Amino acid sequence: MLNNMKVDNPSAFRFIMPDELYLLPEDKVAKPSPIAVEPVATAAEPVIAPQAAAVTEAPQAIKTTEPEFNYLGKNNKRFLILVNYQNEEFIAAPHLAALENILKRKELALDDVAIMNVNKYQPITIAKIAELLKPEKMVIMGKDALPQGIGNLVLNTPVQGRKTSVLYSFSFDEMMSSNENKKAFWDQMKTI
Template identity: 25%
Template sequence: MTEQHTTNHQALKLFFTDDIYLIPGEENNFPVTAQQKAVDIQQQAAAPVLSSSPEVQQEAPQKKERSFSYLGKNSRNILILVKDEKYPVSTEEGRELLRKIVKAIDLSANDFALVNCAAYADTDFNELKAFFAPVLLLSFGPGPVSIGLKEQEQNSLCMQEGIQLVFSSDLHDLSSDMNGKKALWNTLKKLSL
């Protein structure tokens, strides 16, 4: 009769499929090869850590910070929002009006970040604030409700969490609205930059 005793690691894996736990501090008299020690170390590193506390704390899933594509360098933390499905910024008339507005308040392309919100329909004020850290937000098209804020009057200045906010109509529409441009200009003169 053949001997039924084996120390072959691979053969034993076929018969013993349950996990075996060794208790630290207790002597074990089993011979352990260098290969088995390496496997044990890998398994310990991959094993989940169990809390010794009776209360299990469940971590809330962390929301990944959104990344935005924008024009400008945002060196003065001024955020300009537009919303145009067809153009990167606006029509030629709208872009010309924006150039005049930016020049009138003494800004260059290095000073602000311009974001077309058409690509970020589900974004909110907190995401914009976390990414851009604006001191001023000028919005041409996207209204306050669309970014999760309460409604406010167009072309007026308001504060939200220490940030100056001005919401106006779409640049293209504003370019032909004399009363809107006048109201916006009166508000822009009140900005503290």
């Protein structure tokens, strides 16, 4: 009887044969999709199309990823320098030249440090900085570069934390106009 039957839709097999005869082994695990059957209208009863139920799902909260900190240098020696420049990506060019000279005197290169402009990430916390950059040494250049939660630091007095040595000093603008400020900064920078 099955030899004479022609089946146009493979889904019809499930109505005339057991699943084991026509399903592949990997298809037996998954349930076959149900077949949609169109209602047949008779002259006595009109076909009424089923109304789609309005599906209202609660909007899903979209979690945005926080951007990683963008900094100048490669942070090879875990030496972080925090600055605050409103109109610069990282640091003003004349200040970068002065900083590179200071680093050379400490036998460091730009690749050894990370220069981060905190102005781009305000408000910024010391906990977030420590989590992402893991500094062992940190120089904070000016009061505007102080991250939240750092506590009270005394100007040009190095502090040894649990994991990080911290020096809070003058900004480059304050140092460029005063030889006393330059000397005070360099005296402490040598120790960190």
